[in-house]
Amino acid sequence: MRLIQKVGEWFDLRLQLGTPIRETAEHPVPRETASWFYVFGSAALTCFMLQIVTGILLALIYVPSAGEAWNSLQTLNHGIALGWFIRALHGWGSNFMVAIVLIHMVQVFLFGAYKFPRELTWIVGVLLLLVTLGMAFTGQIMRFDQDAYWGLGIGASIASRVPVIGPWAVNLMLGGPIIAGATLSRFFALHVFVIPGLLIAFVGLHLLMVLKLGINEWPMPGRIVRRATYMQEYRELTHKEGIPFVPSAVWKDILFSGFILLAIAACAVYFGPFGPSGQPDPTIIQTAPRPDFFFLWLYALLSFLPPSAETPILLIAPAIGLIVLLALPFFAGEGEKSWKRRPIAVLTVLLIAVALGTMTHLGEHTPWSPVMDAWSSEPIPQQYIHGRTALERQGALVFQAKQCHNCHSLDNRGGKRGPALDAVALQLTKDQLIRQVIQGGGNMPAYGKNLSPAETSALVAFLETLHPANQKPARNASQVDALGASEVSPR
Ligand code: HEC
Structure with a gap:
């Protein structure tokens, strides 16, 4: 015992760390902040530490080369005891970390913790969000499977839209004009050296400021933040009714972090590791490459935007979002902290949550991608065939056999990539229908070479029979003139 104490004293005399550590542990925090609402920051840190440990373990086996990466993941999944579990922990840890960082941010926003004097803590926090997302994106590339390959392709195409420097940025990102071996090496360097380095530096800075400035007090409606008096008020608050961080406040953090680790492990065991999906092969064009969960909303947004709006929205919206986040503490640095008196703040959070939730949901269902088996599994509804001529029925067969049903629905069944065709005869004349089928256009393939003239006319x-029974199909103007001249113009 005495020996241990001696050794401890020897080190402390030279390191001088004992006092600061004790002061940090025992520094008083406002009584009400020992609350379950304040556990997300430490939980994010716990996730990050889990990512470091599991990441190092994975790096022992993983081979960051385009030819070998996929195989080394197979080895991890099947060849090494618990390799699959480490991969699953790392993958789920990443999802949890992104989610917890977001929750932490919302909580800080709603509790007004970004106000004076914690503006810089918030700004570093925003940077932490960016690097966390950077880790998630580069991590997805590490799998180097089909999804990663196409995710990267989409990322590159977004980057290439930036005016002037776009093509150069893509070249830098991919290590050449195409996705190849150099690309993976670059992303590996980013994922294990550059971004984690930034992350550790920002986390250190963030924590230092949290300790120096003290944890945000519980926001009381009516307790206003003023630059002139805040520091004094906070000191009085913590000294009069504060409690020491250790042990009074810290046990909730520890308990919650433990719970999160258990939840990650449970997901890892139950759902297993992510992928790898098929080997990357540029000749296989997947019709629906899917990004990871937290980028699904972006994917949905991309699919719904009209092509002309894509570039401005993709480039300008994130920039504006970032500027608003960074500038927030400067235009709202004082005043009311409680969310009960900040309805606009609460509404903003709700609005963003609903928008992202809806987009994510849409992204999961991708109604715009073709339903590849609709032509064989969805028969043409009976009412479209009943009482038709032989030629028209023949046409229905062609419709089924040429897989139009994969993209077009009839009676709400079938794909939704193209418009529903239930009433198409109301909008398009015979000539226009022929042109659409033969030449395609928009996102529809041209069928000219794949249809015989007989098939086309059928x-x-x-x-032409696809219209509600009580409405007349479209005809071209000259036909209307010839047939209905007496009705239209009695002159
Ligand atoms: C890969 C998906 C896809 C397939 C397969 C497909 N289409 Fe289309 N189709 C579309 C899209 C997308 C549009 C909308 C084009 C546009 O925006 O200009 C469209 C438009 C049309 C239109 C015009 C609809 C309107 O309201 O303007 C007709 C008619 C049509 N398709 C018929 C067919 C027929 C017949 C077949 C089978 C021979 C077929 N399509 C196969 C995707 C497809």
């Missing part, structure tokens, strides 16, 4: 005859 198909179009069928399409």
